[in-house]
Amino acid sequence: MDANLRAAGLRRTAKPHRARRARTSSTPRVLVVDVGGTSVKILATGQDEHRSFPSGPALTPGQMVSGVKKLARGWSYDAVSIGYPGPVLNRTTLRRDGLGSILQRHLAIQ
16 A cells, blocks of 8 residues: 555655553544645544645645545544644635635535
């Protein structure tokens, strides 16, 4: 799978050092997305390593969603949490490119 990630311009990053907790059936699994100026990083509950791909000013919301979906393939999650470097008002990003509505539509955010 690493060859597939490299071919798509994506990469895995180092394993984080953290304590493991037992998962109960009521504990939601969360996909965390950190949208940064140089990379988009993701990690999901129960995963041992985070994954990332390059970002930057030319990265469109559609490209970002596509990259996140490729990296998260095979992971199970119940919710998505997104860190985004910009203002948000009433659950909507204050950007002209429609990032908020694109994320809601393609990542099934309610």
